[in-house]
Amino acid sequence: MNPLRGTHLALFDEPLIASLREDLALALRAAAHFGLGEGVCNHFSVAVPGSEHFLLNPRGLMWEEVGAQDIVIIDGQGRILAGRHEVEPTAMFIHGAVHRITGKLCVLHTHMPYATALTLTTARGLDTTLSQNAMRFHGRTALDEHYNGFALDAREGERIALAMGDADIVFLGNHGVVVCGERIDYAFDDLYYLERACAAEILARTSGLPLAPSTPAIAQAVCEQASGERLQSELFFQALRRKLVG
Template identity: 70%
Template sequence: MHNTISIDMALFHEAHIASLREDLALALRAAAHHGLGEGVCNHFSVALPQDPNKFLLNPRGLMWQEVQADDIVMVDSNGKRLAGRYDIEPSAMFIHAAIHRITKKNCVLHSHMPNATALTLTRACSLDTTLSQNAMRFHGRVMVDHHYNGLALDHTEGERIANAMNGADIGFLGNHGIVVCGDRLDYAYDDLYYLERACESEVIARSTGLPLNPASLEISREVARQSSGERLQSELFFKALRRTLG
């Protein structure tokens, strides 16, 4: 009986990992479709529920739009490749391993998407979460790291970024890009997409030179509360991406 339970659990975990691979590959292709990628750089990762010291990561050298489930690589927190036929990029491993380990977030999406990255080049280094409705959903969820230290080529820089997150879901990395974290991949991807949309609206609005019209802090907090309390749209969006992008 014990052996049967063990086999059943092993099959369950194997099926769950296969599902995570499919979802992660879909998120990467969706991000490419939405213009959020940059060459063969930037990475998305998902921790394994049964072993948070292991995570799935997109491989080195593939464009996001070409990534399929069997391309996804499994690595441990020391950067050792456990499964997959492709190599991994060192900077990806150092950033993602540290954020998974220190913040305990299941999903870590790192992107140099254009409008969010543009805002990391400004003195504020962030999104104004009192402007658009899309921006307000992130009110109180954003961390700003002004201290750019070059490429993350060792554990020290990855850990510095992870500690700077300080529990926040969204990290604006000065002169670099952004990190979006979450417990579920569909929620995290929805946040990534709407974060870029919010940043795009702010960049366009600021480019007009016209006076901006921020909402009150009370309204911004209320929209953030409303958004976090109703995530069905996030689930439906990811299902729609699966139907339309395959």
């Protein structure tokens, strides 16, 4: 049993917590499988519905080695409530603020290569009128153009959360991205396809050929189509569970 700090796990819905831990660990391992991780940095979190508590991957573990038993539960002040590992300060400040201010249940923060590359440009983010994958994010992204260094205090986490506004995704200038969702499988699906869309845009731009964007109206229609039918997201996550967990 994991050591408990400050409260008792029985205060939570234990089957729900067990399921969230398994899904969060799977999302981390899947992200590592696709090369979206960065050493022992970056974090995924999911809120416990109806509380200020959230689950988070621990400090010091690479994503491919994270199991359900490694997931930590912390409260809105960053206190560890359950888990056998420590948490990294920037994770507490960014994820705590995004959960609290935006109300998002699932928060995935990465420095994945292609999305991060776009944050280094003057555009700061994805052109959502180019590829079909990009169009699923039309009207769902925000740009935070003001990089302020590591998020080592509550103010920086709150600034990032406020920059996100009502968007599901925020591109953090000179930094990385935050992808949010109401379910872990949906958020992971968005994370995966966001990186694919960013990769396609960068490859197209490096070809030197003129780009051929679609119209905002078509992009909006595709976004609505993708958002209105999420079975593919569920099936993808189930397939990843079969592949990575067995």
